[in-house]
Amino acid sequence: xxxxxxxxxxSVCAPLPVLGRDVLVPLVTGGEVDxxxxxYAASAxxxxxxxxxxxxxxxxxxxxxxxxxxxxxxxxxxxxNARGTVAxxxxxxxxxxxxxxxxxxxxxxxxxxxxxxxxxxxxFETEHHASLLPWEHRADLAVTYLxxxxxxxxxxxxxxxxxxxxxxxxxxxxxxxxxxxxxGELWPVRELAAAAHAHGARLVLDxxxxxxxxxxxxxxxxxxxxxxxxHKLYAPFGAGVLAGRADWLQQAxxxxxxxxxxxxxxxxxxxxxxxxxxxxxARHEAGSPNVIGAYAIAxxxxxxxxxxxxxxxxxxxxxxxxxxxxxxxxxxVRVLSLFGEDAPRVGVLSFVVEGWNSSHFAAALSAEYxxxxxxxLFCAHPLVRTLLGGAPQDPGECGAPEAAPGExxxxxxxxxxxxxxxxxHVARFVRAVKELVTNGARWNYRTEEGRCVPAPSRA
Numbered sequence: 001x002x003x004x005x006x007x008x009x010x011s012v013c014a015p016l017p018v019l020g021r022d023v024l025v026p027l028v029t030g031g032e033v034d035x036x037x038x039x040y041a042a043s044a045x046x047x048x049x050x051x052x053x054x055x056x057x058x059x060x061x062x063x064x065x066x067x068x069x070x071x072x073x074x075x076x077x078x079x080x081n082a083r084g085t086v087a088x089x090x091x092x093x094x095x096x097x098x099x100x101x102x103x104x105x106x107x108x109x110x111x112x113x114x115x116x117x118x119x120x121x122x123x124f125e126t127e128h129h130a131s132l133l134p135w136e137h138r139a140d141l142a143v144t145y146l147x148x149x150x151x152x153x154x155x156x157x158x159x160x161x162x163x164x165x166x167x168x169x170x171x172x173x174x175x176x177x178x179x180x181x182x183x184g185e186l187w188p189v190r191e192l193a194a195a196a197h198a199h200g201a202r203l204v205l206d207x208x209x210x211x212x213x214x215x216x217x218x219x220x221x222x223x224x225x226x227x228x229x230x231h232k233l234y235a236p237f238g239a240g241v242l243a244g245r246a247d248w249l250q251q252a253x254x255x256x257x258x259x260x261x262x263x264x265x266x267x268x269x270x271x272x273x274x275x276x277x278x279x280x281x282a283r284h285e286a287g288s289p290n291v292i293g294a295y296a297i298a299x300x301x302x303x304x305x306x307x308x309x310x311x312x313x314x315x316x317x318x319x320x321x322x323x324x325x326x327x328x329x330x331x332x333v334r335v336l337s338l339f340g341e342d343a344p345r346v347g348v349l350s351f352v353v354e355g356w357n358s359s360h361f362a363a364a365l366s367a368e369y370x371x372x373x374x375x376x377l378f379c380a381h382p383l384v385r386t387l388l389g390g391a392p393q394d395p396g397e398c399g400a401p402e403a404a405p406g407e408x409x410x411x412x413x414x415x416x417x418x419x420x421x422x423x424x425h426v427a428r429f430v431r432a433v434k435e436l437v438t439n440g441a442r443w444n445y446r447t448e449e450g451r452c453v454p455a456p457s458r459a
Contacts (some may be wrong), residue, residue: 014312017048033370036425040414053299057252081299089301091217105130107227107242114252152188163199176211184348206239213346235300239293258286326430358411
């Protein structure tokens, strides 16, 4: 199994209530329709439960740590209890630390800053930029980029050979995704962690796309760190998590220097200052923390746990099957995959449509059907280029089209969904794809500031 198995109970959950489920959007062809949010891989809608919890806490919001007042003490307790909730959600070991950050990107940059000097970093070219690029910021790290594997077994073998060849045998880190933000495919995390540890390396798991869809257990997977974002986990309030082994974090210089990270500060006789830094997670949480963001993440962790991942996974698999079956009926559609059509995946699929520019197709889905998807390279440029077989070139901003409507595109379209997605939204998406491919767009579109948008007049 690529990741931890879910419980044996496969009963299907109903969609979880999320914000925006009743929002109406206008169609260029006239009228309104409830918005079908199928861009969960970028930002999932907030769970109603999370919003209610945050709203109930908001009047009691106060400063965190060292405040003598009741609201400050309450907020501090909520913040620290949120840390424990996240640790339980991730199956953390007793001596693991949970650090609150701004996002997955921030978490992995924090870890990159904390690595011992000379660490060898191994990362597959298939990673999201959040886990592909942070290691480049330190000149004293040696980064090895591994080619895209075509099977889970090949991924493990590629890593094993790369680690076996490394020299000298100093500290090493492997960074790998749990579920691709492009294909949704699950990676063999446990096997990759075992390969890393067999060669004395550590592994950090980018769980940004995995944690919202599937249980993640640090101890069971035997990974060293996990990073994820609240805005993918139905808690979009600008917070993230880095959880895992404490030693490198305790030994590193604080990620940010300032209040909260320091225990004692004293002037020296030479005019400078001596600083004693915390060795707890606070060492890397300088400044006033995002209490509401941390509390929202904890609320989402509780909500998903109480709903039961077995039922959530079972229902999501039904949605995946419906999307795949529908797209398979359209010969012009090609679904992108590294590991093959039968590879296990979460609710993330990317595809191209023959004869369509991806931005044009996504614009038509939005303007004519009220469906929100994403087009572009998904901040995973090397992977998308590999999957499309296109020559690397400058794509501009993430998601920017490279061709006018009707021309061949080297971008893709991504549809993604999760615990809050109604069946009707998936059915509408499949129907819309078939109608657009068969009948074409019903409206004129033009390229404006790098994106395809509806023109003032109908086709």
